[in-house]
Amino acid sequence: MPSKIEKKQAAAKLRKPPRDFSYTQNRELSWLRFDNRVLDEAFDETVPLFERLKFVSIFESNLDEFLMVRVGGLSDLAELKKQPVDNKSNMTASEQVDAVMAEMPGLLTRWESIFKSIEGKLDTLGVHRARIDSLTPEERTFVTRYFQAYVSPVISPLVIDPRHPFPNLRNGALYLACGLDGATDEESLLGLIEIPTSMNRVVEIPSPTGTYSYILLEDVILACLDSCFGSYKPLDRALIRVTRNADIDPDGEGVEEEEDYRQHMKRILKKRLRLQPVVLAVSGSLEKATLKTIRKALELSRRSVFTCDIPLDLGYVFGIEGKIPEHLRNELLFTPFRPQPNPTIDMTRSIREQVLQHDKLLFYPYEAMNPFLDLVHEAAYDPECISLRITLYRVAKQSRLCESLIDAAENGKEVTVLMELRARFDEQNNIEWAERLEEAGCTVIYGSEGFKCHSKICQLTYREGMALTRLTLLGTGNFNEKTAKLYSDFMLMTAHPGIGEDANLFFRNLSLGNLRGDYRFLGVAPVGLKPLIMRGLDREIQRALAGEPARVFFKLNSLTDREVIDKIAEASCAGVRVDMIIRGISCLKPGVPGKTENVHVRSIVGRFLEHARVYAFGVDSDMIYLSSADMMTRNTEHRVEIAFPVLDPTCRALVHEYMGMQLRDNVKARSLTSNGTWVPVERAEGEKPFNSQEALLERAYRNAEAAPEPVIEAEPAPEGEPQPVAPKVQEVQATVIEPEPAPAPQPDPQVIKPAPETSARRDKPAGKTKAIERHRPGRVRMGLGLIGLGLKTLITGKTK
16 A cells, blocks of 8 residues: 555656656756866866866866855755755756765865976976975075064964864865874874965065066965974964855845945945855864864864965966066967957947947957946037936946946936946945946846846937937946957947837836846846747757758857756757857767757856857747846746847948857867766867957957958048948848737937037046037937837737
């Protein structure tokens, strides 16, 4: 006789078919393979030597965040009596933690070995890190004097005994730990010294001309440790670093009554510093008793302690790049690159007028962010600009963009900023900018509870007489001047009236907390983005079933959404070719017979971080969307994200060309196998090496050199003055089916004004309300842009 539990389980199986795990893999293990791929760059001897050292540091930084967020969160779930099960691997939280911990020793051994190898080669070239066990007499004298003069007055050694309990070790901070032998009959004690963050961690020491020698601050203290604890004698010594759980939900903590949201976030950040430890890293040698004391105080198991013989927290590596001797820089570093001008934009003319004439597509970091920054700066002083609205997720610490927003508010513009304070590890910077913007007169709002605003959108509204025009700027990455030089991203600058109306509605909905808006052109999560993807896949499935050519292309950072994965597998089974470039996590395994054999996944890891998201449907990519969203459940269902169509034929052709170049990569690209591992892309016989990032760099330089020199005329330019022409690109045939005609809109009254004299771009005018002189070839026609019933059907699901 079956029990009640068995009856319930049987009934559940009847209601819902069991999941198929044959073509999916665990998210955490997929991420570890990605970080191992990053470490591969440190082993690549074609990469300059010091750049390889930076990849070693990036690997460690990535791993720290992974442990804080993913393993920290899973560790909490593992404490539950009834643990949730991963829908890609059927593993419980504790099983996933076990699997991660089993992978760690091999990764860390590989990390340590390549660091030692690279540092040894740098040493022979003249970039030398001094170790305390190999200091020359002159170096030891220098270190001792430096310690006595600068370090000793700052540090605060602690002796841990029953009267002085174990302190809270801050997340990520470095501590020197040692066992102490007292002069009395007391048992051996523990000594701790926090490495001060108020001092430079890298200490330059005298070295011959043409070389650079340095010692780390912690090694300075280690070299003089015997003088730090008075009558207590250190028995052993090591550097330790605690990584704590940082997976804290700001919304789950609750905002106290009458508490400002910024104050709430500050409280959350303080709490994060004291969350449960996840792992302990040890560099050096500690007696078993000493290590056990530390481990017990932190409530960590043996498997959560990792030991190594290299420095902890390799972030200092980026700080010594500027100290490399000049004669070594060409050999040790990438050739310096400066983002180039976009060849379709004349920086001596008004950016506004050029966007009104044609959509513009910027591709970072190959092209500069300046057109966007100049446009916002221009708007801040343009009397016809009446409002600026923008979403900000991660902002540069020194942000020209935010300064322009402040200028606009002080000049009387309506400036609305949605500042997302919950951008992990950027919370403090965003809080500070939110306070500055609000003090300047900007209206600052925050994301809805439970839904981070991850979209990247800015809208500028102008009044010309009685008419309104809107410029809408949409990106795949942050409005951040620093990352725009490091991350590969797109930004679309458009005056398309339909997109502009959607953007206007989007900002209105944000201010009202409405996340269920209905948009004509934009796919907006958490409601409208995933249906857009599903309809695009369904369209290609129907084409394949009808015997027609069918293809889907995705470029993503990560793919974890189970519904999307299953739909891609369905498309593969129907005969749709699916090509994907996924930099990080892919929970889908390609090439599984009968399931995903038509799916092909590549990853590109190189000099720049691949960050753009592209969704394209059709063998000719007749529907192309750019987006801020990855195909992760958190993005498709739990964040505010935007996917936006690329309607301009030139911009579409550029996206098609760029993605084609990346699919040709056979140097930095890796292919994902059916067992979830990454392998180098095989080259056909006679096929030449092709590095897509290097090719795009060369293309940017070539286009900038080929662009016509701007000519500043004394007289106003005639109507229809030709724009700088983009280099010829492959034409992409767009599928456009005209919708049923809508009632013609009544034209707004226009005021005809004489065109002012042209003027070159210049710095901010002295007067706050003085306008920047510019061309005015006229308002954009309301009929601009391709609407298309196929596009409308994809976004709304409606044919009328």
